[in-house]
Amino acid sequence: MKLLIPPPLVFALAILLTWAAGALFPVTRLGWPLLPNIGLAIGILGALVLLMAGAGFMARKTTVNPHHPDRTSQLVTDGIYLISRNPMYLGMALATLAAALIFRQPLGLVFLAAAMGWITVFQILPEEAALKAKFGPEFEAYKTRVRRWI
Numbered sequence: 001m002k003l004l005i006p007p008p009l010v011f012a013l014a015i016l017l018t019w020a021a022g023a024l025f026p027v028t029r030l031g032w033p034l035l036p037n038i039g040l041a042i043g044i045l046g047a048l049v050l051l052m053a054g055a056g057f058m059a060r061k062t063t064v065n066p067h068h069p070d071r072t073s074q075l076v077t078d079g080i081y082l083i084s085r086n087p088m089y090l091g092m093a094l095a096t097l098a099a100a101l102i103f104r105q106p107l108g109l110v111f112l113a114a115a116m117g118w119i120t121v122f123q124i125l126p127e128e129a130a131l132k133a134k135f136g137p138e139f140e141a142y143k144t145r146v147r148r149w150i
Helices: 007-024 035-060 087-102 107-135 137-145
Strands: none
Touching: 007 087, 007 107, 035 087, 087 107, 107 137
């Protein structure tokens, strides 16, 4: 698997573009004053999802390295992985959504959708192929029970 851009950088770029859109096009900013508070809550949720996902990998002593999904020693299917097959990416997506709300920038939703699409095509689909090759029917059964994002 050839990783083009590491997933955290994809979402960081989406957050940076969201911030820049607010700075360059202030007229697009939404005026509802509670948006930053809602964004903060969503950002905290995203951080918790990321922590729970990482803890699941650490408990199973398997790799979280997105460059080498073939080095995964165990399929993690419990904890937060009962809700999402990709909770690390979900946590990053929540952080990006949080940024759009904190910056009150609706264009952030466009950048979020683009980041999620990129991650799905260039990261998740190759990861799933590697997991299918390694874990076969066990991964296929997991795929039927748990959605890709949420």
